[in-house]
Amino acid sequence: MKKRHFLTLCASTLLVGNLASSAWAQETISLGAVLPLTGPSATVGEDIRRGIQLGVEHVNANGGVLGKKLQVIVEDSGNNPTTALTAARKLATVDRVPAVLGEYSSSITLPMAQYLVKENIVHFNIGSSSNKVRELGASAFNIIGLEAAGNLFAAKDVYALGHRNLALIAPNNAYGQGVAHGFTEEFEKLGGKITAQILYTGGQSTYRRELQQLARAKPDAFLYTAYGHESAVINREAKELGLRNVPWYAYIMSMSVSDTPADIAEGQIGMELGTAQGDLGKAYEDTFKAKFKEGFKTAFNGYGYDGVLMLAAAIEQGKGATPAQIIAGLKAVSEAGFTGVTGPIKLDDEGQRIDPPYDRLKYEGGKLVQR
């Protein structure tokens, strides 16, 4: 008898639970996000998560979507492609979300997005800059500047600064090779010349020899992109060798100065993915500071925010939260003209942002400022 009572109790609890959750589900529209909340890119991951959180709060404060509450279920990728894929699968099959935002590293985003596209779920890129993002497929969208656009922007900027003969140093991996190759192509089209180029091996404690080899080319300026700590070594040794007497141009500036002592980084110029733009961006920056008691850690949080707002607008436009409705909605939103905190967002036929923003920056008085 007792056993039967117990079973009945269990069954009814389950039933009530189910009913409750489905009732709740009816009042909530869920989206998914996979971010590197732990591991070496955790700072970026948390920064994007904050942007997403502000986006959700903004949407819900303005009446939600289709009269329902919006929520974004955030999963941790641990900076690992397999974990990210498992997280995406969970979002797709358990939470049944129609769209997933993220990841940050291209090597993780690409396999995850391929899975999502195969499952006809919307993938929304807010952090990866590999040119391959463009080729993901029909249900993949992107609002961040890809390598090709970054190379073009940097090449034009360096050329406009009057430099013609450059020495280039970049890490010897897919990213560094992409920048070295792409930038050189764009810069030579403009009429500039790369007189020396070195792809360095990561994780070394000294880059003195590489720098001395580059210096032999006697360039007008150096173009470099390097990860935080490696940048610190390169910057310090370049200073010691007297190479920083000519300008150093940083490709993705935040990476290049994050670990470098301020007195060495002073006066450094470079470019970065555009962060908050215009009045909307300014208001967003203030809200962000008030909420988290500190400023932006990276340029990426604004893309997380815009991603949420754009998906919410697409659900409104498409009059539903199925992947197909969101895809139709995104196209309609883009055509009607959408302005986010990272500036106006217009998508091309492949779902890629046209003219993504970049910032011209300078390191002055211990912080990055617009130039």
Next chain:
Amino acid sequence: MLQFLVDALLRTADLALITLGLSMLYGLIRFPNIAHVQYAMCGAFLAYAINSAGAPLIVSVVLASILTGLLTLVIQLLVFDRLLKSGPAIAMIGSLAVSMVLVASVLGIAGSFPHMFSLPHTEPLIIGDARISHTQLWFVLTTLVLLTLFVLLLFHTQVGRAMRALACNPALADASGLNASRITNGVTFISGMLAGLGGSMLSLSTGAHVNLGYDLLLPVFAAAILGGLGNPIGAVAGAALIALTETAVTNINFGPLLGETLVFLPVSYISAASFLILLLALLFKPYGLFDREVRRV
């Protein structure tokens, strides 16, 4: 050209103290201690730890060297003395194991992220067309002073004579009443100290990082073998030769050969230079370049 010489000198300083200790100790214990380069890495981390605990820089470096010397002595007494009873091959494999344990311990305690000393940035000295930072200058000067002291010790003191006698003929030295184990322990401590000092001074410019030891392994051994293992002065000469070769290979412009303006050998291949020298030395001069001159006391 001046910069070339400065670079070669700097690289010699990187290698000299560690090679010297390795070679000196080899003369007494007769096995190549692979863990020796890891003592340098430990010295670097100790100096960083002491410095970040608030001690002045010079105190940290000296203290780190002494601690590394003690560590070397303890490992010698606990591990290598026992392993040596089974022969030098066993001891060498043991030293590989010790080397891995040391790296794993440092990795566990300090992590894989390199630690940079927070030194005030000073403008480098400019001599002609060459540049050298103050830290590097001090490193070179300290190395020169220590090498001079060491030569004086080895050839002009009673202790030095005893060391050479023991290295040359242990049985005879023992029979003549020299206290072999005391001298060996003393030399072990000093060679550990030199490795610690070399490592900590190296880390002032490159930071304390876990690969510091592995990066030194090949050039240090090449230099020691080139100078004749067991011959400390030869080891320093070997270090200078390796340094010259590495710097030369770095600076040769292969451009004209390939019809371009500037083509250099990628820096990651440059350690191949010391590897090649090591191979040539082993093939043609297995007892080192200066073998004969030093065998006699």
